[in-house]
Structure formats: structure tokens, C-alpha cells
Amino acid sequence: MNDNVNQPKHYACHEIQPIDYINANRLDYLEGNIIKYICRHKFKNGAEDIRKVIHYAELLLEMRYGERNGR
Secondary structure, three states, X not given: OOOOOOOOHHHHOOOOOHHHHHHHOOOOHHHXXXXXXXXXXXXXXXXXXXXXXXXXXXXXXXXXHOOOXXX
């Protein structure tokens, strides 16, 4: 039986689970989402997950560095 809560298939292929990496490195919400979506894009939502990575990276640029769209 698949355990989509504790061990979803789209993360099972990684040596280090994204949640373990995120927690061990004390990444914040935006950074954690970038890791989460980049790790799963090949196995779950493809281009949609890459767009989410870009979205969260742009939010990080804006909120942490005061830049909008790389400016």
C-alpha cells in the first residue's frame, strides 16, 4: 500500500528526503518550498513545479533583498 503522507513516491528516489534536508539546515518557508518543488518536479508535476520554484525564488528575492523581478 502506498503511504502518500509519510513516504510519497515522488520523494522516495532521493538519498536524503527533502524534509530532512530542510529541517537539518533550518531553511525557512520560502527556501524549503524551493527545495521541495525542485526535488519532485521530475516525478510529480513537471513544469508546474518548476514554475513554483521560480515563484518562491522571486518571493525570496523580493522579501529578503528588496528586489522585484531581479531588479
